[in-house]
Amino acid sequence: MLKIAICDDDLGFTGSLENLVLEESQSMGVRVNTDVFSDGKTLLKSIQSGERYGLIFIDIEMEQIDGISAARKIRETDHSVLFIYISGYDKYLKELFEVEPFRFLSKPLDKEKFRRYFKEACHRIGETEVFYQFKFNKKIQKVPLKDIVYFESRNRVVHIFIFLWKTE
DSSP, X not given: OEEEEEEOSOHXXXXXXXXXXXXXXXXXXXXXXXXXXXXXXXXXHHHHTTOOOSEEEEOSSOSSSOHHHHHHHHHTTOSSOEEEEEESOOTTHHHHGGGOOSEEEESSOOHHHHHHHHHHHHHHHHHXXXXXXXXXXXXXXXXXXXXXXXXXXXXXXXXXXEOOOOOO
């Protein structure tokens, strides 16, 4: 399942974008789970509480924390998430390179370009997201393989040691 965050202070736009994501993912046969945020601050809180996203659609200009500042903070702990910026302002394009965006879409949204970028993002995530899957307390758990440092077996219990990205 692909976890997607949509972050924009225009709630009407986030609703229509979420519908587009759901329609396109259904037509592609990709299962998605979307979370919608109205500013960068709430998105960061979600990520800091342990939520992980494969793809984030994010606006640049928002109250509280703007999209570029939020992405900088997210990149401190997650180098693999794909950002697709959606904005009516292209004056920030040079600054976006600092947070390694995947794509940029202008408002109003070009639906064909959106579909193409969404398919490319799903394809890229599908190539890079490989998980180690196991059962714990009768539930299936998944850990991204790229985060696993090593496995250790002690008394017939396997421990998974993961690398947590942290830059100072």
